[in-house]
Amino acid sequence: MTKKILMITPFFAPQSHAAVFRAHKLSKYLARKGWQVHVVTVGTNYNYNEDESLAHELPEKVVIHRVKYVEPTLRGLRMAFGGRDRTYRSTKSPTPVAPSGELISSTGSGLWQKFYKKILFSFFYDPDPYWTWANSAKSYCANLVASQKINLVYTTSMPYSTLKIGSYLKKKCNIKWVADFRDPLTYNYRNVASSARVLFHQKNLEKMALETADVVTGLSSSYNLIYRDMYGLSEEREVFFIPTGVDDDYVKGISPIKMEYPYIVFVGEYLKEYGDAFFKIFSDVVKKDHSNLKFLMIGNMSINSRLVANAITNLGLSDSVILKDHMPQKEVYRYVVGAKAAVLLSGKSSYWWTNFAKLTDYIGLKVPVIAFVPQISEARKELTRAKSGIFVDSAEDILSFLRGTGPVTPDAKYCEKYLASSMCESFEKIFLDLSR
DSSP, rough: OOOEEEEEOOTTBBBOSSHOOOOOOHHHHHHTTTTTTEEEEEEEOSSBBOOHHHTTTSSEEEEEEEEEEOOOSSSHHHHHOOOOOOOOHHHHHHOOOOOOTOOOOOOOOOOHHHHHHHHHHIIIISOOOHHHHHHHHHHHHHHHHHHOOEEEEEEESSSSHHHHHHHHHHHHHHHHHEEESSGGGGGGGGSEEEEEEHHHHHHHHHHHHHHHEEEEEEEEEEHHHHHHHOOOOOOOOEEEOOOOOHHHHHHEEEEEOOOSEEEEEEOOOOGGGGTTTHHHHHHHHHHHOOOOOOOESSSOOHHHHHHHHHHHHHTTTTTTTTEEOOOOOOHHHHHHHSSSSSEEESSSSSSSOOOOOHHHHHHTTOOEEEEOOOSOOHHHHHHHHTTEEEEEESSSHHHHHHHHSSSOOOOOOGGGBBBBBHHHHHHHHHHHHHHO
């Protein structure tokens, strides 16, 4: 009998951004193992550019169901009533990936823009912008479960609205529910509403999922400790740690990019929380190292160039820092494996809890990682286990690695835990146990 699973996520191929890839790779590799994967996602992609190759690489056993979604904004209403296309793709110059934090379109500036956002986040994003889709998706999913005889549902969060769908299906259809958390939702101030009323609803959804889902999973082992502290979870209630894996297909036969100079590489959006501390360290490296080392940054050019411009200018690094815009994932990986080392930044006092999306790629690709991270952090723990971390407090830490006096040899066996096939095996074990 064909094994079947229902996956609930508003972020799915051909959308191309960080929130897509966990569910995308899981569905791809489950299908290869014989599962029929029904993915329920949004009918309209308002906020992100698309990469059609992501959809084309999915096996036939991945069936995508696109449920109508009217964004609860002026943009969404205008488009719903026949207005012109105001999605990100139609209004921005094309890049492979849109900024992951962009949620609403521009509707003006100044006081009106602030007022408009305040109204949205206080009243219309409750618990998030996807509640209108979730309301439609609940009945659609219930019918799908009945017609396809599905006994298992997987939800991934953010957003909070997927938790509403999972809970509804568990109660109405009496099926098993796996609630997967890509972030520790309300623990992170970046993920919560400023409105006390909406935050109350978000916390209730989070607590409900942690207590009632049949299994809870997360992409960082820290979530287990965080949720025990936040909600007093019992010892029997475990949040299973399953890291996101780099796509095996992209790793096979990968050839490094050949550059005219040695370089270290940072991939992703540079956040303002990172500050300029790493650039100061890199400036000292450039002064003491005579190999013409470059710092290559690959990511959204409009964001990265704006946030690092002052540091580059003030520290005289214009010839040593090279910025490249987004590019296909396979091409990014060629730059990563061709580098002296990849660079992971979070600063020394933030993001202790997360297993960064790019960190999972770096470990899966078995490359040394220059890590500017907190002393106590998920990233430090996993890099230590993978034996691929170069933990940086000063320029000497990097120079020691470059000179070969502090060599790094990643643990190939542990790094395989960070392959998509390994991620799939971990989830499949849970799915099979629940299906018995």
